[in-house]
Amino acid sequence: MALGAGFAGQGHSEAFRYHGVEIAGMASRTKDVVERVAREMEIPYAGDDWQKALDDVAPDIVLVGTPGGAHYEPVMAAIERGCHVFCDKPITTSAEKAKDMYLAAELKG
Numbered sequence: 001m002a003l004g005a006g007f008a009g010q011g012h013s014e015a016f017r018y019h020g021v022e023i024a025g026m027a028s029r030t031k032d033v034v035e036r037v038a039r040e041m042e043i044p045y046a047g048d049d050w051q052k053a054l055d056d057v058a059p060d061i062v063l064v065g066t067p068g069g070a071h072y073e074p075v076m077a078a079i080e081r082g083c084h085v086f087c088d089k090p091i092t093t094s095a096e097k098a099k100d101m102y103l104a105a106e107l108k109g
Helices: 007-018 031-040 050-057 072-080 095-108
Strands: 025-027 045-047 061-064 084-087
Touching (some): 025 031, 025 050, 031 045, 061 072, 072 084, 072 095
Parallel strands (some): 061 084
16 A cells, blocks of 8 residues: 555555565545555555555555655554555654654564
């Protein structure tokens, strides 16, 4: 599942597809944009609520390509749900938040 329908979200989705990963869904803030991009990329699920999308799709891997300051919450939510996470840079806005992400991932294995 890709979070972000812009350049990063599309690029990460294509890169993972190239390596055999099925992209089951995409979420982004703008409904008409995510629906168009998902249709063009033949991604079956499109939504503008990333939390609902994580629940609806229940992905194994979450590709986070949201704007840089908006990574922390989706990464932590994906980790909490037991997903593997690929996060675009910058991973977060502070060392404290980066450490929180690391520790959460370690606890989930």
